[in-house]
Amino acid sequence: MLALSLILPFPVVQVPPPMVALGDLSDEELMSAYLAGDAASFRVLFERFGPRIQRMVRRHVPSDDDARDLVQQTFLQLHGARADFRPGATLRPWILTIAMNLLRERWRRAKRRPTVELDEQALESDASTSEPLERRRERARAIAAVAQLPESQREVIELHWFQELPFAEVADIVGANEGAVRVRAHRAYERLKVLLAEEVRS
Amino acid sequence: MTEPRPEPSGATNAPIRVPAIDRVLVDDASTPANSDAMFAALEAAVAKQDGAPLAGARALSTTARIVATIAFSALLVFGFGASACRHDVATYPSSRLFTEALFLSLTLGATLALSLRPITRPALRRPALVASILGTLAVALLVALVPGPDMPHVPFSELGPVPRLHWSSGIPCIGIGMVIGVPVYMLARLFDRGHRASPYLSAAAAGVAGNLALALHCPSGDVVHKLTAHASLGFIFLACLLLAAIIERRFPTDPGTPRA
Numbered sequence: 001m002l003a004l005s006l007i008l009p010f011p012v013v014q015v016p017p018p019m020v021a022l023g024d025l026s027d028e029e030l031m032s033a034y035l036a037g038d039a040a041s042f043r044v045l046f047e048r049f050g051p052r053i054q055r056m057v058r059r060h061v062p063s064d065d066d067a068r069d070l071v072q073q074t075f076l077q078l079h080g081a082r083a084d085f086r087p088g089a090t091l092r093p094w095i096l097t098i099a100m101n102l103l104r105e106r107w108r109r110a111k112r113r114p115t116v117e118l119d120e121q122a123l124e125s126d127a128s129t130s131e132p133l134e135r136r137r138e139r140a141r142a143i144a145a146v147a148q149l150p151e152s153q154r155e156v157i158e159l160h161w162f163q164e165l166p167f168a169e170v171a172d173i174v175g176a177n178e179g180a181v182r183v184r185a186h187r188a189y190e191r192l193k194v195l196l197a198e199e200v201r202s
Numbered sequence: 203m204t205e206p207r208p209e210p211s212g213a214t215n216a217p218i219r220v221p222a223i224d225r226v227l228v229d230d231a232s233t234p235a236n237s238d239a240m241f242a243a244l245e246a247a248v249a250k251q252d253g254a255p256l257a258g259a260r261a262l263s264t265t266a267r268i269v270a271t272i273a274f275s276a277l278l279v280f281g282f283g284a285s286a287c288r289h290d291v292a293t294y295p296s297s298r299l300f301t302e303a304l305f306l307s308l309t310l311g312a313t314l315a316l317s318l319r320p321i322t323r324p325a326l327r328r329p330a331l332v333a334s335i336l337g338t339l340a341v342a343l344l345v346a347l348v349p350g351p352d353m354p355h356v357p358f359s360e361l362g363p364v365p366r367l368h369w370s371s372g373i374p375c376i377g378i379g380m381v382i383g384v385p386v387y388m389l390a391r392l393f394d395r396g397h398r399a400s401p402y403l404s405a406a407a408a409g410v411a412g413n414l415a416l417a418l419h420c421p422s423g424d425v426v427h428k429l430t431a432h433a434s435l436g437f438i439f440l441a442c443l444l445l446a447a448i449i450e451r452r453f454p455t456d457p458g459t460p461r462a
Contacts, residue, residue: 046241072244077321079248080395083263084320094322101325105398175324 027091035082045091046075053099056158059143060103070106074099096163097173100155107151145195152176153188160185259393264320267393271314275386275411276307282382283418290421299417302345306414309341310407314390317403321395331399338406339436342413346428372431375420379412379435386411387439405443409436 022030022044030048033041050071058067077098085094146157152174159170160181167185171178251257262270288294316326316334326334390404412435422428 043241046244047237050237050240068240068243071240072247075244076247076251077396080251080260081320081322083261083266084322097322097324101321101397104325108398173324175327 028087028089031082031085031091032087035085042075042079045078049092049095050075052163053095056163057099057103059146059158059162060154061106066106070099070102073102077102093169093172096159096165100159100173104151104155141196145192148195149188149191153184153191156181156184157188157192256392260395262393264318268315268318271318271386271389271393272311274389275310275314275407278385279310279382279411279415280418282378282415286419288419288421294421302348302417303414305341305345306410306417309338310410310414313338313403313407313410314386317390317397317400317407318393318395319397321397325397326399331402334399335402335406335440338403338410339433342410342433342436343429345413345417346433347425349423349425371422372427372434375416375422375427375431376435376438378419379409379416379432380438382415383408383412383435383439401443401447402440405439406436409439412439 022033022040025033025041025044027045027048030041030045034045053074054067054071057070058064061067061070074095078095081094081098085091146154149157155174156170159165159173160167165173167178167181170185171181174181176184252261259267259270291299313334319326387404387408390407391401394400394404413432416432416435420428420432
């Protein structure tokens with residue numbers, strides 16, 4: 001419309017667009033709206049991606065507070081990087097790249113791999129959920145097994161298995177080529193098979 | 203626990219599944235609570251970030267940040283070079299001076315661009331970061347190792363121990379290099395949005411900026427002087443940064459806040 005009004009010698013009457021709920025907009029439309037000054041769009045983006053990122057990082061950090069902190073840092077950095085957003089770009093890899101960078105940084109600062117040890121007493125006494133104990137135990141074992149993987153495999157497992165992203169997008173987010181990501185995923189799978197089988201045996 | 207189901211390799215785009223992990227996904231599908239409180243905290247953090255002094259610099263696009271940093275650095279270095287040009291500039295081979303300045307300028311620009319890469323790109327892996335920093339330092343060393351036109355070439359293996367004289371005569375050059383490098387480092391940090399590798403790359407860039415200024419200012423063609431007083435700048439900046447990092451780790455100012 002703007003281009004048309006520049007070309008035509010007479011003013012172009014702009015028909016107001018039909019009212020669209022923010023929730024119906026795509027991620028990229030929301031980001032564009034946020035860039036244009038619509039603060040409510042940021043809230044919708046937060047509601048759309050926040051829980052997902054929180055679940056993602058919670059699997060790799062020791063506490064809910066740490067996970068919430070990482071979510072906040074992710075959106076804070078997204079806000080800081082908003083001037084780089086261009087029409088046609090996809091928002092999801094942006095957010096996940098920021099989150100993965102922060103998570104990687106957290107892993108490195110922890111210096112050693114965040115081993116999630118099974119605390120049987122804590123599992124049994126956890127009153128916050130009605131989930132059966134055996135199910136909770138299984139979940140804790142799976143997360144502990146993932147935590148034992150090397151960082152480069154762990155991030156691929158997170159993005160490809162848990163987030164269900166295609167290999168091409170995972171490669172984009174972790175800064176590697178697609179072939180390398182496939183190899184990492186395969187090695188991680190083999191390693192997890194061994195780790196989980198050991199768990200079953202023990 | 204069920205035995206993991208064997209699957210073919212990750213040759214397809216379909217996620218390979220381990221049943222135990224599938225259950226984690228199902229169990230974990232609930233929306234975390236207190237999103238209102240989290241968003242309120244985020245809004246406060248955004249307001250604090252936007253209200254910080256010079257916050258607008260970081261809010262610029264990556265292209266603008268890189269262009270501004272490189273332009274300022276060039277202005278500083280070449281401004282100094284023009285105002286305090288080496289006294290042998292009339293006799294010094296201009297092609298030689300141009301080549302040295304070109305190499306160092308390109309290295310400076312590339313290192314600054316790398317240090318200001320957008321946070322929406324994956325952080326540099328440790329090997330890539332180390333290679334980038336070593337590459338930057340290597341360019342400075344290479345420029346220093348080429349003797350001046352009137353100096354005999356001394357192979358690196360025959361340089362021997364560094365005489366005290368070179369250290370003392372090099373102090374003014376190190377001082378000038380630091381005076382030029384520090385503003386470049388500070389500007390790069392001012393525009394930086396928080397990649398982990400950025401401080402190290404900025405320090406290496408500051409060293410190159412100092413080198414470039416000295417290439418335009420110092421007439422010495424002595425290889426040992428250039429190695430100890432010019433090429434050492436990058437190492438000095440990196441050493442200062444590592445020292446600061448060690449001190450910060452030992453005495454954290456705010457251990458609860460991630461450095462992002």
